[in-house]
Amino acid sequence: MVTHYKCPNCGSDMAFDSESGKLSCPSCGRQEDIETFPPENIELTVETDEAKEYHCENCGAVLLTEAETTATHCSFCGAPVVLSDRLTGDFAPAKVIPFSVSREEAEAAFRKWTGKGRLSPRGFMSGDRIKKMTGMYVPFWLYDIDGSAEVAAVATRTRSYTTGDTIYTETEFYDVYRDIDLSYLKVPADASEKMDDLLMDKLEPYDYQELKDFRMPYLAGYLSEKYDYDDESLFSRVESKIVPYIDAYIATTISGYSTVSYTNKQIHAHKKQAYYTLFPVWMVYYDFENKEHTFAMNGQTGKVVGKPPISGAKVAGWFIGIAGGAFALMKAAAYLVGGVLW
Amino acid sequence: MVKRMAWKTPFLLLAFICIFWLAGASAAFAVADQHIYDNADLLNSIEAQELEAEAAKYSREEDVDFLFLTVNGMEGKDIVTFMGDFFDQWAVDNSQENAVLLTIDIASREVFLSGFGTAETSLDDERIDLVLDRIVPDLQAGDYGGAFEETMAASSEYMDYRPGVNPESIFLKTWFHALVALILGGGIVGSMLYNSGGRVTTTPRTYFDGKNTQVTNREDRFRNKTVSRTKVQQNKGSGGGFGGGGMTGGGRSFSGGGRKF
Numbered sequence: 001m002v003t004h005y006k007c008p009n010c011g012s013d014m015a016f017d018s019e020s021g022k023l024s025c026p027s028c029g030r031q032e033d034i035e036t037f038p039p040e041n042i043e044l045t046v047e048t049d050e051a052k053e054y055h056c057e058n059c060g061a062v063l064l065t066e067a068e069t070t071a072t073h074c075s076f077c078g079a080p081v082v083l084s085d086r087l088t089g090d091f092a093p094a095k096v097i098p099f100s101v102s103r104e105e106a107e108a109a110f111r112k113w114t115g116k117g118r119l120s121p122r123g124f125m126s127g128d129r130i131k132k133m134t135g136m137y138v139p140f141w142l143y144d145i146d147g148s149a150e151v152a153a154v155a156t157r158t159r160s161y162t163t164g165d166t167i168y169t170e171t172e173f174y175d176v177y178r179d180i181d182l183s184y185l186k187v188p189a190d191a192s193e194k195m196d197d198l199l200m201d202k203l204e205p206y207d208y209q210e211l212k213d214f215r216m217p218y219l220a221g222y223l224s225e226k227y228d229y230d231d232e233s234l235f236s237r238v239e240s241k242i243v244p245y246i247d248a249y250i251a252t253t254i255s256g257y258s259t260v261s262y263t264n265k266q267i268h269a270h271k272k273q274a275y276y277t278l279f280p281v282w283m284v285y286y287d288f289e290n291k292e293h294t295f296a297m298n299g300q301t302g303k304v305v306g307k308p309p310i311s312g313a314k315v316a317g318w319f320i321g322i323a324g325g326a327f328a329l330m331k332a333a334a335y336l337v338g339g340v341l342w
Numbered sequence: 343m344v345k346r347m348a349w350k351t352p353f354l355l356l357a358f359i360c361i362f363w364l365a366g367a368s369a370a371f372a373v374a375d376q377h378i379y380d381n382a383d384l385l386n387s388i389e390a391q392e393l394e395a396e397a398a399k400y401s402r403e404e405d406v407d408f409l410f411l412t413v414n415g416m417e418g419k420d421i422v423t424f425m426g427d428f429f430d431q432w433a434v435d436n437s438q439e440n441a442v443l444l445t446i447d448i449a450s451r452e453v454f455l456s457g458f459g460t461a462e463t464s465l466d467d468e469r470i471d472l473v474l475d476r477i478v479p480d481l482q483a484g485d486y487g488g489a490f491e492e493t494m495a496a497s498s499e500y501m502d503y504r505p506g507v508n509p510e511s512i513f514l515k516t517w518f519h520a521l522v523a524l525i526l527g528g529g530i531v532g533s534m535l536y537n538s539g540g541r542v543t544t545t546p547r548t549y550f551d552g553k554n555t556q557v558t559n560r561e562d563r564f565r566n567k568t569v570s571r572t573k574v575q576q577n578k579g580s581g582g583g584f585g586g587g588g589m590t591g592g593g594r595s596f597s598g599g600g601r602k603f
Contacts, residue, residue: 119531119538146554155562165574170567177561183554202540205548248546253557305540315531323527330519338514339504 001085002054002063004043005220008032013058013079015221018099018299023217034217054083068192071137071224080221091226092276093214095142097206099135099222099280099299106133106282106297113304119318121311124288131292132285135299137224137278138200139191141231143238147182147269151250155257176260178253182246182269186211188279189238191227195296197237202305203298206279210300214278224278231274239269373401374409374436379428382412382448384486393490400494404501406461407441408494412486415449421600425454426590433458433594444493446486453481454585455493456598463597464501467586470599472510473497481603 005014007025014032017024022031032038043057054063061076063083070086073079087093101109107130114120114127153176160169186208190200212218246267254260280299285292288309295306335341377397378390385393397408409432416424425445433439440459446452455473457465465473473496480489503509512518585600 117538119534154565162574167572167574169570169572171570172567173565175561175563175565177559177563178557179559180557181555183551184549185551187549201544202542204542204544242549245546245550249550249555253560303540303543307539310535310538315535318534319527319531321527322530323523326526327519327523330522331516334514334519337504338507338509338511340502340509340514342516 001083002057003082003084003216004057004079005032005037005082005217006041006043008038008041013081013220014217015080016098016218018102018105021098021100023220034215037217054081056081066225068194068225068228069223070226071219071222073221073223082216082219082224084216086226087216087219090230093139093278094275095211095277096137096214096218097208097210097277097279097300098212098218100210101280101282101297101299101302103133103135103282105302106135106284106299109302110282110284110295110297110304114308117308119310119314120308121288121314124309129287130284131287134283134285135222136281136283137219137222138195138281139225139227140188140200140277140279141191141227141229141234141238142186142188142275142277143184143231143235143271144273144275145182145184145187145238145242145269146272147184147246147267149178149180149182149246149250149268150264150266151178151180151254151262152176152264153254153260153262155254155260157256158258174257176254176257178250180250180253182249182267184242184245186275187238187242188277189234189241190279191229191234191276192225193228194225199296199305200281201241203279203281203296203303206298206300211277219278222280227276231271231276235271235274242269243267373398374407374438377401377407377409378490379409379411382414382446384412384446384448385490389487393487396491397494400498404498405440406459406464406501407436407438408497409441409443410446410490410493411443412446412448414447416447421445421447421450421452421454422585422588422598423591425456425598426588426592426594426596429456429458429596430590430592430594433592439594442493442497444490446481451603452600453478453603454598454600456587456596458594458596461497461501461597462587462595463505465497466505466597467599468508469497469500470597472500472508474599474601478601478603 005023007014007028007030009025009030010028012025012027014023014025017031020031022033023037024031054065055061056063056074056077056079058074058079059077061074063072063081064075065072065083069083071082074081110130111127115125117125155174155176157172157174158169160167188204188206190197282297282299284295284297286295293306293309295304297304331341378385378394380390401407411425411428413424425443428445429441429443440461442461442465443456443458445454453474455470457470473493476496477489477492480492500509585598587595587597589595
């Protein structure tokens, strides 16, 4: 099924507008609320040979899509289309964070970011060689996690005092036990095989105030994909993500000791609920010195991640500057105190 | 008239500076003729000659006479008294108060290093202890010439430092400065490199659900207690240090320190 959102006014294909959070018509400027969009203007075409080939309703061209694609543009006429049959059943997203950074804002934010790259080559810092930018809804699983922890530890408290010419060091040993009920809400893990996990992790955090119930029109005008991993197979990844958080929390419950060594630490975490959610990401493809660099930007907050090119000369410059400056400063201090330079 | 004066002023100033400089030079430190009093015959004649020249050189550089006194038995006196009596006599004979004196009694195998006059502050007790640390191995090995030479080298090195500062402090060492600078540079640039691709800004609190996370059972049970005792180190230095500064029989105050070797 191919879905177009036709403008009730002029019949053009409407797309999601990140500024107003509404569907907006590029021709006449009409804006429609996503919740109240008239269903008669949703143009659905049921294809006979589904999932293999889609045709654009406007021009009839074949939509070239990958198997995961759920929203795209017609490569021929540019009309935003949503492949709604790929967003139903198991693949129906529960939540979505709509884009709040527009293409122009994203470009400006990216340029600002390249300008701040203190170790990047000068040519990169201008940020004027963006090859392509795509706004993309990336599939994530958000997990509500319930868990429990049983912790046993030996903790010590040390104090020392001096009587006469003897220093007494008194060490008290405690057996410490903690039973903890744990709860973490909406911990994300990206469910797309294409996306680099580390890159996606760095894009966090998203502001969940903007988390909306999923509606297809949000996707109009962007690319979107469906998940490659279901919530069961991804849970181990999210578990490995929260274990350090749990460890940090456990440590805060055992305070007032000089040392704590754990003798037993059992953490059980299980999924209470998982929400299939689409997060907005701007992918920036950037040409620099005949190489393409890929960056990702949080489509909600504007945070940019990705490895920028590194200038060896600048690294050396910073290193020499900092090390040399520190050396000179310490020498000056030593000279002031000791009266001898070397 | 005023104009002519203005023209002359720099020359007058220069003349004054020259006079002061000449006066300073003429009032410069007069180095004593003899520095080595090797009564115990610890040095051979060639060594003694070389060291005498060396001592004259260091003495000129530091404006302090470096004196070496060796004896074999001290007529029943202790080394501090013996040293003090020697210096009282020497100071009168040479009309010179600024000196560093290394006294060795080979019979009791004791060494005492003292600083007089300006050397009392520029080579204080703490520094004397540091010099002794450096020469005692030579003395134990029987290399007296080497010990004398090291005494001068170490003392003149330490005397360049401002009074009261520990010249062996790690914070004054060039290698330490270089090391800290390298670590600092490496650390900062390393973290810049590491963070150039974007930082992880989630914290353990980001997804934390404070309403439903709680400690349900908490126990801190006292088990036992151990007490360990350590004696406070009262004596510093190795191999029986003694002394410290004091006053000679002739009323000359000095800084000092001694060891057995």
